[in-house]
Amino acid sequence: MATVLSTSIDVCFNPQYSDTKKHSLFSKPSSLRQSRTRKLTISCSSTKQPKTLEEEPITKTPSLSEQLKPLSATTLRQEQQTHVLSKPKSVWVNPTRPKRSVLSLQRQKRSAYSYNPQIKDLRAFAQKLNSSGFAEKSEFLALLDEIPHPPSRDNALLVLNSLREWQKTHIFFDWVKAKNLFPMETIFYNVTMKSLRFGRQFQLIEAMAVEMVEDGVELDNITYSTIITCAKRCNLYDKAIEWFERMYKTGLMPDEVTYSAILDVYSKSGKVEEVLSLYERAVATGWKPDAIAFSVLGKMFGEAGDYDGIRYVLQEMKSMDVKPNVVVYNTLLEAMGRAGKPGLARSLFNEMLESGLAPNEKTLTALVKIYGKARWAKDALQLWEEMKAKKWPMDFILYNTLLNMCADIGLEEEAERLFDDMKESGGCKPDSFSYTAMLNIYGSGGKAEKAMKLFEEMLEAGVQVNVMGCTCLVQCLGKAKRIDDLVSVFETSVQRGVKPDDRLCGCLLSVMALCESSEDAEKVMGCLRRANEKLVAFVKLVIDEKTEFETVKEEFKLVINGTQVEARRPFCNCLIDICRGKKQQERAHELLYLGTLFGLYPGLHNKTVKEWSLDVRSLSVGAAETALEEWMRTLANIVRRREDLPEVFLAQTGTGTHRFSQGLANSFASHLEQLAAPFKPSDRAGVFVATKEDLVSWLESKFPPLVASQA
DNA sequence: ATAGGGTTAG
Numbered sequence: 001m002a003t004v005l006s007t008s009i010d011v012c013f014n015p016q017y018s019d020t021k022k023h024s025l026f027s028k029p030s031s032l033r034q035s036r037t038r039k040l041t042i043s044c045s046s047t048k049q050p051k052t053l054e055e056e057p058i059t060k061t062p063s064l065s066e067q068l069k070p071l072s073a074t075t076l077r078q079e080q081q082t083h084v085l086s087k088p089k090s091v092w093v094n095p096t097r098p099k100r101s102v103l104s105l106q107r108q109k110r111s112a113y114s115y116n117p118q119i120k121d122l123r124a125f126a127q128k129l130n131s132s133g134f135a136e137k138s139e140f141l142a143l144l145d146e147i148p149h150p151p152s153r154d155n156a157l158l159v160l161n162s163l164r165e166w167q168k169t170h171i172f173f174d175w176v177k178a179k180n181l182f183p184m185e186t187i188f189y190n191v192t193m194k195s196l197r198f199g200r201q202f203q204l205i206e207a208m209a210v211e212m213v214e215d216g217v218e219l220d221n222i223t224y225s226t227i228i229t230c231a232k233r234c235n236l237y238d239k240a241i242e243w244f245e246r247m248y249k250t251g252l253m254p255d256e257v258t259y260s261a262i263l264d265v266y267s268k269s270g271k272v273e274e275v276l277s278l279y280e281r282a283v284a285t286g287w288k289p290d291a292i293a294f295s296v297l298g299k300m301f302g303e304a305g306d307y308d309g310i311r312y313v314l315q316e317m318k319s320m321d322v323k324p325n326v327v328v329y330n331t332l333l334e335a336m337g338r339a340g341k342p343g344l345a346r347s348l349f350n351e352m353l354e355s356g357l358a359p360n361e362k363t364l365t366a367l368v369k370i371y372g373k374a375r376w377a378k379d380a381l382q383l384w385e386e387m388k389a390k391k392w393p394m395d396f397i398l399y400n401t402l403l404n405m406c407a408d409i410g411l412e413e414e415a416e417r418l419f420d421d422m423k424e425s426g427g428c429k430p431d432s433f434s435y436t437a438m439l440n441i442y443g444s445g446g447k448a449e450k451a452m453k454l455f456e457e458m459l460e461a462g463v464q465v466n467v468m469g470c471t472c473l474v475q476c477l478g479k480a481k482r483i484d485d486l487v488s489v490f491e492t493s494v495q496r497g498v499k500p501d502d503r504l505c506g507c508l509l510s511v512m513a514l515c516e517s518s519e520d521a522e523k524v525m526g527c528l529r530r531a532n533e534k535l536v537a538f539v540k541l542v543i544d545e546k547t548e549f550e551t552v553k554e555e556f557k558l559v560i561n562g563t564q565v566e567a568r569r570p571f572c573n574c575l576i577d578i579c580r581g582k583k584q585q586e587r588a589h590e591l592l593y594l595g596t597l598f599g600l601y602p603g604l605h606n607k608t609v610k611e612w613s614l615d616v617r618s619l620s621v622g623a624a625e626t627a628l629e630e631w632m633r634t635l636a637n638i639v640r641r642r643e644d645l646p647e648v649f650l651a652q653t654g655t656g657t658h659r660f661s662q663g664l665a666n667s668f669a670s671h672l673e674q675l676a677a678p679f680k681p682s683d684r685a686g687v688f689v690a691t692k693e694d695l696v697s698w699l700e701s702k703f704p705p706l707v708a709s710q711a
Numbered sequence: 712a713t714a715g716g717g718t719t720a721g
Contacts, residue, residue, distance in 0.1 A: 223715080290717095
């Protein structure tokens with residue numbers, strides 16, 4: 001744990017505090033660090049697919065408890081330590097050894113504003129400068145000479161403050177400085193730097209800071225916080241930290257504004273440990289963080305989806321008696337969403353209303369998004385009614401988020417009303433994403449006719465088609481077997497600049513699997529060829545019975561390696577479906593094997609002592625059937641070898657809340673029936689159960705023992 | 712945008 005304390009503050013001027021590391025380990029957030037580490041490791045080992053394929057041992061998927069074992073060991077050890085050495089609190093308040101503070105508890109004072117009698121003339125002059133074009137620097141300089149009053153300190157400051165574009169501010173600063181009528185004070189640099197920050201001109205800002213040092217002009221907290229936030233906005237985090245450390249070196253203590261700016265820098269650059277260390281250290285020396293600091297912490301935990309962290313922020317605010325404002329609530333709501341806690345987001349929102357705060361567009365956007373993703377139709381609709389009844393503010397992003405929510409939940413009529421509202425609202429004309437959301441809704445609802453109409457409307461309105469809209473339409477038209485329309489939509493989209501991605505290719509591939517005539521399949525393959533020639537070549541290779549398995553394996557690896565992670569499993573699913581459509585069952589089994597080998601189907605098989613299960617929820621119809629058959633073959637072998645079997649067997653298809661898995665349960669059920677397999681629908685929807693007894697007798701009849709050894 | 716810090720979709 002390399003903390004910022006040892007790299008910046010202590011090294012700079014506080015070497016006697018080498019014990020700070022210990023303190024930060026034992027104080028409050030240490031439990032947070034552990035829980036965060038724990039969560040991260042679980043997700044890494046169980047759900048993330050590798051970017052590059054390596055063969056995975058199929059039978060050795062470690063159970064969750066196995067995965068957790070090393071972690072629980074380390075966690076336990078740390079917790080023990082915390083108990084053994086749980087007295088450092090008294091050290092914190094030991095008066096004989098007060099902590100050296102890391103920030104000034106007083107904010108920097110601003111100089112008082114003094115009235116300028118020439119304000120009217122100078123404002124008008126600045127307006128003129130603002131509205132002037134910017135073809136030539138010399139032209140602008142000529143305009144400056146028309147200043148109605150001499151550029152005294154106060155006059156120059158007023159104009160400097162009124163200029164908009166950073167180029168103009170910068171030239172004006174240099175012009176005033178060159179006149180040498182008065183010494184340039186810090187405030188002139190600060191105002192100019194702020195303007196440069198709008199233009200993200202970090203290099204110029206840094207040059208000005210260097211100039212200040214050379215000219216002996218004092219850099220104050222405002223200067224530093226402007227430099228730091230500009231570096232942050234330019235993603236130059238190292239630069240931000242460099243200037244922060246420089247403050248201490250020159251003996252200037254940051255105040256809370258600079259301090260929370262640097263907290264945000266560490267947070268945005270992913271240095272969570274450092275943020276917590278700095279936070280703790282400042283609180284330990286008497287800082288009472290304000291809402292902005294808590295918003296920074298909340299955002300950081302939200303980005304990590306860290307629920308414990310979010311709770312910690314809420315607890316800290318409560319214990320320090322800091323009332324959350326709208327921004328803090330917005331940040332925490334968003335964070336709750338990322339942490340997958342829709343219920344807690346809802347209570348937090350209610351708490352916000354009870355505290356008398358009014359939600360703004362961002363609050364509502366966060367909440368609508370959460371309800372949509374959670375498919376909480378009732379809450380989403382109730383919220384929408386409330387929004388309309390209370391006339392809460394709407395903006396463009398909120399409209400589009402509402403449309404996406406409708407797509408997530410499948411609310412077609414409501415979406416149509418929103419879409420019309422949007423057209424009438426004047427300020428929020430539907431854009432590419434609004435249309436895409438509507439295409440998504442019509443597409444997943446199988447409304448091919450409406451989707452086509454909307455596509456035409458979109459083209460007429462001159463709204464840019466994007467790849468997702470194209471994908472939704474292709475999928476919808478494919479299901480409706482309107483292959484000619486599909487081809488025309490694809491061509492039009494490509495003409496209009498859509499770059500097909502792997503998802504669109506996966507979609508075309510799934511349509512190919514659905515095609516009944518080879519004529520249609522050829523048409524779709526034509527589209528696919530324009531998007532991904534290698535994939536088409538691979539399809540042809542796979543469906544050619546003469547191709548050797550080893551060749552398929554090598555090419556599979558190449559194709560899947562070149563595919564975006566989220567499209568790999570769909571590709572494999574579709575390829576299996578295509579093979580089954582061509583009655584090439586063995587090839588389908590080979591592909592399922594390869595998909596499993598390369599980790600595309602984690603968690604397909606699950607075993608406990610009492611029950612074994614097959615989870616086909618993320619498989620296509622053909623892949624699920626193949627997986628079932630494969631499982632039965634394996635079980636038949638186990639029966640022949642008279643090895644132990646559990647009492648219960650489960651096959652899980654899910655209920656198809658996701659639009660791509662619609663119908664999986666039904667087709668899986670009829671496949672079971674066709675095989676006369678003893679799996680029966682259970683109380684839980686989308687779950688099929690068989691007892692050991694029934695399954696064994698069925699397997700014995702289906703796979704006779706005499707041919708066993710070669711099966 | 713009137714010298715400095717925090718929040719919004721795909």
